[in-house]
Amino acid sequence: MTLHQTGPAAPRPDSSTTPPLSPETADLLAELGGYLVPDPPALSLPPRAFASGELYELEREKVFGRSWLLVAHTDQLAAPGAYVALTVAGEPVVITRGDDGALHAMSPICRHRMMPVVEPGTGRTDRFTCPYHLWRYGLDGRLIGATFMRRNEAFDPAGCRLPQFAVEEWHGFVFVNLDPAAEALAPHLARIESDLVNYRLDDMVLAGEWAEEWHCNWKIAVENAHENYHVMGFHPETLEPSTPGRSDTDLRDDTPWALRFRIPFTEPQQPSLLSLTEDEKAHLYDFFVFPTGSLAAAGEAVIWLSMLPLSLDRTQVRGGMLVPAARVKDLGEAERKEMRQGIESYSAMVNAEDRRGLEAVQRSVGSRFAARGHLSPKEPAVVSFYRNLARALLRGDDEWPGAL
Template identity: 60%
Template sequence: MTVTTGPAAVRTGDTAEVLAQLLEYLAPVPPRLSMPPKAFTDPGLYELERERIFHRSWVLVGHADQFASPGDYTALDIAGEAVLVARGRDGALHATSPVCRHRLMPLVAAGQGNAKDLTCPYHLWRYEVDGRLIAATHMRGNPDFDPASCRLPGFAVEEWHGFVYVNLDPGARPLAPELSVVEKEMANYRLDDMVQVTSWTEEWHCNWKVAVENGHENYHAIGFHPETVKPLMTGGIDMQVHYDSPVVSRLLSPAGNPVPPTVLPLTEDEQKVLYSFRVFPCGSVATFGETIAWLSLVPAALDRTVVRGGTLMPRQIVEQAGPENLRGPLEEFTARVNTEDRTGLEAVQRGVGSRYARRGHLSPKEPGVLAFYRSLAEGLRD
């Protein structure tokens, strides 16, 4: 059956079948099986994900340090929708659709930078980074055109203790109340006084869920990361999962032999866990002692995922050590781990496309994966 774009045209037999299988994860006793292979390859399901998940969920896009000055921006693609996040002259963060209102020329390429304003390359209309039109060339002769009411459509944007989230639904419910438990549990990490030391963007050739499910378990440290992550997991690969809501889950792993903190007032109990929380669909924040890492896995297409991440450390440590001394080792470690994940997950993407691919059985070591499946099913439910 052919699949064309648009929500009405996507319900092929495959899509309906895979959707029904995913909804089974909402049962009181969910199947302890991995997702059907078609969940990673079916174009109809991807259309549903765009419509029901990525057009109305909070997507982690970066850290406030990337938006320190007016004009600082990140331009990205969220499941096929161009998005510009920028610090305006008013000091506030704005998220807009950076597509010119004249004849739909994209105003900015994906990436980061600083812009005084946005000039359309086509006929040179100019916009503020917050979306307001500054000037439109040669338009006075058209009495129907009202420059005052012409502006780039806006999206919802929220900063939670430095982490910047965007929601394409401008009327989305705020994110912060969802994170109230995390807020309390992370108080001693003093997120507001953390500095971003490194950040990166990569593209992986796999479906976003191949990457996100991998990020919900430590089990794969033994296979993908024997010399990098595994030696750090001195407490083992088990994890405790708290499923707070379809939006937020918390994953706690034993920290093994904790190194006492130098700056943060972490309790003994806090030193004994690696704490992380996920904001569905694709954002995570995790602690490693006094270092915090964030990761966001955003689909660019059915089989391509843009991976963004960063590492933060307490300002006092960064100032004492000098950011340039911290950056090198952190970048090197991250690049190694990312390459291990990317190489492995791109191979998995080839595996899910096999005609002999079937659902597999999940290990008790991967309860986080089931939590993700449950959120996914909630998001896909009509």
């Protein structure tokens, strides 16, 4: 099912008022432009790209203000009244499932005096009541009650609604776009849709989930998710035995939105509930949806991750593991709980291995002696990510996305 928000939209930021860039940031963008040539250099990003507040502001506008962002799985928003609240590059966002089954995405900032009507997290409710002066909003963001406002004749309660964002579901994944003029998501993902047919995403259920905070710039988490080379260093006991870091990466990156890379398993998977090809049994299929979304199909499990900036140096890592519904349908409650705990504790262990390492990288970004480095042939998708980032940052306001 695909739903596209058509209600009153959040205003698009006016970039004509953006102050001119400092010479340092202009230089940084010029360096990023180096990834846009046909055969770009296999070099890591300049260290300033992870530490510049000015570049982060540009990313907020040009990347996070205009891209489809993976934020949840539909099972987290299954029941009427279910909500997921989070922060995307400093913008609070809440997604709800309305009583009519439709999804809504909106800014939870109260239209009175800016109190957030809900804090980041998940839950279920029939309305949002602002904690400050108790204005009440429905699940679609419309104002349904405001205390002691009748004598203000300039106030029109019927026209008062939380600013709306675009939201779509794609095979169970929930994406949000803060740009009210966003193009539909599905055509962007057409290139990877056929790759995922045999994994039957629509028949999968969320068997475990997590949301963690990592103290690093979002690009440090994202570039790490674009390569398997680090598995030998960060994951010697967890992932190295099944997908060793020495393996070659088979990359396909012919769209700016969704790239695919494959890593061979040391032992082919033996699925019993899915009909996978020999290639699918033999490989981890990793898909990356620019800028923050990752889907990893590994035999009968699909792991989704999204690495969403909270600030310049903090990132929320949201994710979950999907399994075929047939695998859990005959399980009792205790067995399901045990399965969930197993998945979540294993994921927490692997995530902690990445987090510890990447937080150490973050501590280096301000060093005077940090520098760009040469990349290995084992990390080709990292350059693809840099190129997609450069495209997004360097495009003009009228160049999204058709002209790219």
